[in-house]
Amino acid sequence: IAAVWEAATPAASTADVDLYVAAHPGAPEVFWKRAEAPDALYFRDIRHAGPQGNGSNWTASWEYVEVMHDRIRDVSLWLNMFDTKGPVKGIIRVQHNGRTVDKPFQFQVDRGNHGLDSSAPQRQQSRYWEEIKLKEFFPEEFTSAGQL
Numbered sequence: 614i615a616a617v618w619e620a621a622t623p624a625a626s627t628a629d630v631d632l633y634v635a636a637h638p639g640a641p642e643v644f645w646k647r648a649e650a651p652d653a654l655y656f657r658d659i660r661h662a663g664p665q666g667n668g669s670n671w672t673a674s675w676e677y678v679e680v681m682h683d684r685i686r687d688v689s690l691w692l693n694m695f696d697t698k699g700p701v702k703g704i705i706r707v708q709h710n711g712r713t714v715d716k717p718f719q720f721q722v723d724r725g726n727h728g729l730d731s732s733a734p735q736r737q738q739s740r741y742w743e744e745i746k747l748k749e750f751f752p753e754e755f756t757s758a759g760q761l
Contacts, residue, residue, distance in 0.1 A: 614632065614634055614677060614678045614679075614680065614688075614690060614705070614706070614707050614708075615675040615676065615677035615678075615705070615706045615707075616630060616632055616675065616676050616677070616692065616703055616704065616705050616706070616718075617659075617663055617674055617675045617676070617703055617704055617706075618630050618662050618663070618701050618702065618703025618704075618718075619662045619663070619701070619702060619703065620662045620697060620698075620699055620700065620701045620702075621699060621700075623698050623699070624662070624697050624698040624699035624700070624701065625661060625662040626661055626662075627661065627696050627697055627698050628661060628662040628696070628697045628698075628699075628701045629659075629660045629661065629694075629695040629696040629697070629725060630659075630676070630692055630693070630694060630695065630701060630703060630720070631644055631645055631658070631676070631692070631693045631695045631728065632644060632655070632676055632677070632678050632690070632691075632692065633689075633690070633691040633692070633693060633731075634653055634655070634678040634680065634688065634689065634690050634691075635650070635653070635688070635689040636650065636651060636652035636653040636680045636681065636682065636687065636688060637651065637652065637687050637688075638687060638689070640652070640653070642689070642691075643655035643678055644693075644728075645658040652680060652681040652682050653678060653679070653680050653681065654678065654679045654681070655678050656677050656678065656679065657675070657676050657677055658676060659674065659675070659676040660696075662701065663675070675706070683709065683710060685707075685709050685747050685750075685751055685754045685755075686747070686748075686754055686755055688747055690705075690744070690745040690747060691736060691742055691743065691744050691745065692705070692718060692720075692742065692743045692745060693725075693726070693728050693731070693741060693742055694720040694722055694725045694726065694740075694741045694742075695725045695726070695727055695728055696724070696725035696727065697720070697722060697723070697724060697725050698723065698724070699723055700719070700720065700721050700722065700723075701719070701720045701722075702717065702718070702719040702720075703717070703718050703719075704716070704717055704718070705717075705718055705745050707747065707750045707751075709750070709751055709754070710751075712751070714750040714751065716745070716749065716750060718743055718745070720740075720741070720743070721740075722740055722741060725741060726739070726741040729741075730742070
């Protein structure tokens, strides 16, 4: 699971979006402050906007997490607009079972919240948090066992 984003000047130098990933329901999330949790590793914390695309050195500009199992329906994924000075747009990329799917995301804010209001109910109401629904990336994984 990876993210890259862009922003206009002056937001580009401070635009910091953070991934929060839990590999299982109830498992601790990995994010910039906790790099390891059961079945998940946080590899790279990017603190500024970077180039988007499939370049050979994508790890230099993409923040990413690896989940150590293939049960995509168990994974929880959130984005936090940690810091910025203006709107930010980007791409979430998920690789799963040999497929790669990209989806856009966007934050229309002029500042970040530094990870505050992080409880589940607060996230649902906050403009600084966005839940990424993996069902939208791989819908067949959620319907194959009768789950919606």
